[in-house]
Structures are given as structure tokens and as C-alpha cells.
Amino acid sequence: MSVKAIKPDSKIVLVIGGSGFVGRHLVEKLCSLGYTVRVFDLRTTFEHEKVTFYNGDLCNKQDLLKCMDNVDTVFHCATPSPLSNNKKVFLRVNVDGTKNVLDACFEKGVKNLILTSSASVVYSGSNIEHGDETLPYAKRPLDCYTQTKIQQEKLVLSANSESLKTIALRPHGIFGPRDPHMLPTTARLAAAGKTKFIIGKGINKVDFTYIDNVVYAHVLAAQQLQQKPEIAGNAYNITNNEPILFWEFMSRLLKGLGYAAPKYHLPYYFIYFLAFLVQIFVFIVSPFKTIRPTLTTMTVALAGTHHYYSCEKAASEFNYSPVVKLEDAIERTLQSVPELHNKHAKKVK
């Protein structure tokens, strides 16, 4: 099905986390389709003539209730930074905050709730190839972000009912203009000379998903939920459907930013063990000092294992297929971040 499957609509929708990366792109798309859009977020990062902004904390139900009158559909895409390691904040926002979102939806008679979950809810550091939605939740998730995303998804899907239809979309490795995680972290590591090494053999395939495809899936799922209520209560993987070698993808980003591609190999288990030691150290000093290491068992595992997923279920149940191919997506992303390009790169003629 083409992008035409998305129809203009004027319903009132609320985007929780609408000032963030995914949220803002979603808001812009919804506005362009004619929806009446409200944003609920801790912060306001942009202005839009068609959007009403509500500043608040989703951990406070009263804050939420103020923006939910007459709302038809809530998109919940708020999260603390996935790269943070603050367990308390993850529990408070992803778990307790999501319970507030559900309570507020029931109280205000919201009809649909679309959760931005994550494909990582089934990932515990071992290879996943063509993983589909029948995979069980990770028994031992590698970080508290993943642990609380699992709890969040379970809460949302088990709240699915006659009055409130819920659905969880599981994108993976989102990138694109204004991405605050992948590109900035990669550029920061490269500028510090820390991207010379490949962790493991460099033959692990991974999904990276362009933001427009993630947004498309959200709008499509919300619209199809009205026509095919039987899709409610389900989780769906959302990817670019073009798994790529992790290190090839990173090399393309690095070269596009004007840095050399990594070429020296380091043994996977050695680096994983190092990351484990770093994590123990971070835990020991945590009462005195907050450290946010890039080298964690989660990031090492993500860099050194296969993790790609099937989005056959989203294709067959609500006609999802990516609208921007990986090649274009990488190009558009690199063009959107002139400030991250290496200023000292030698010009190639």
C-alpha cells in the first residue's frame, strides 16, 4: 500500500513526548494531515501554529488530565534518554508515568492509545535474526531502559479494552534529522578518536529505521485501528526492512561525516567484559557521582550481535511498508547535520 493509505483527518490527537525526536516528527506529519494536535511534554522545543502545547510531567496525573478533553487518540512517545542509566527515572517515567497515562485515558474517554515501544523488548544480548513478535520478552534485559520498556509495553497491551484500544509499535534504531542519540553520539566518539575499532568480526546484521517510516507506521496504525479494531492489543515490529551490517552502517555515517571508517578488530567478549567492569565501577561510584558511559554491555552487544526483525505482521495486518529506503535515509540524515561534520576533514575531489 502506498502513502496514499494515510487519509487527512481532523480528530483531536495528543502526542505525549511531542517535543522529542520521534514526537516532533509525528506532530508535524499529523498537522500536515489536518489533525488537531496537542503536545504534552516536560519542555517545548519548537513552535507550530497548529499545535497547542501543554508543559507538564506525565508522572503527575493532574497535568495529564488538563490536556485530554475530547482527545480521540493518544500517541505516547515520551521517554528519558535511552542512553541514560538512571534506573529511578526510568521506573518513574516509563512505568509509573505510563500507568498515569492509562488512567487519564480511561477517565477522559480516550478511544485509542498508540505506544512507541521498542524492538529491544525481546533483546537480551544474543543474536536475533528475522525476529518476529512471537519472541518472548527478554528475561534478562541488559539495561534498565529495556527493562522498563518491557514493563511499559505489558501495561499498555493489557489495558486494551472495548473503551480504550491500545497498540504497541516496536521500531528499532531510529535515525534521521534531529536525532539526539545515534548521530550525535557517533560524531562525538569520532571527534574524540574513538571510532577506529570494530567490535567483533563486523559481520553482524542490524535494523536501522528512518524516522519517516516510524512516523508513517504510527499514523497508519492509528487510522487502521478504527477500521480494523481486531489489530488492537498487539505489538508490531517497525523497521526499514533492510537489515545491514552494523559496521557498514556506522562506516557510512562516519565517512559521510568526514571521518575514517573503523578498521581494526577487537575481540567481542574482551570488550564486553571491559564494559561489564565499567558498569560495576559506575555502580560503585553512583552514590557520589553520576557517570554515563558510552561503553555499556548493552551498547557493546548492540554493536557486536545480529538484531534484525521481521515486520511481516505490520505488513499483513495494517499494510505497513517503509516509505523511505535506507540509501536515501542515510543521505538525508547526513545532509541534515552540517554541524556534526568533521571540520578538519580533507576535501575529496
Ligand SMILES: NC(=O)C1=CN([C@@H]2O[C@H](COP(=O)(O)OP(=O)(O)OC[C@H]3O[C@@H](n4cnc5c(N)ncnc54)[C@H](O)[C@@H]3O)[C@@H](O)[C@H]2O)C=CC1
Ligand atoms: N531513538 C530510538 O532509536 C528509539 C526510540 N524508541 C522509543 O521512541 C520513543 C521516542 O523516543 P525519542 O523521540 O528518540 O526520545 P527523545 O528523548 O527525543 O524524546 C522523548 C521526549 O519525552 C519527553 N519526556 C521525558 N520524560 C517526560 C515526562 N516525565 N513527562 C513528559 N514528557 C517527558 C522529553 O522531554 C522528550 O521531549 C520512546 O518511547 C523510545 O523508547 C524506540 C526504539 C528506538
Ligand SMILES: CC(C)=CCC[C@@H](C)[C@H]1CC[C@H]2C3=C(CC[C@]12C)[C@@]1(C)CCC(=O)C[C@@H]1CC3
Ligand atoms: C561507532 C559507534 C559504535 C557509534 C555508537 C552508536 C550508538 C550510539 C547507537 C548504535 C545502536 C543504537 C541504538 C540505540 C541508541 C543509539 C545506539 C546505541 C537504542 C538503544 C535507542 C533506544 C532503543 O529502543 C533501541 C536502540 C537500539 C540501537
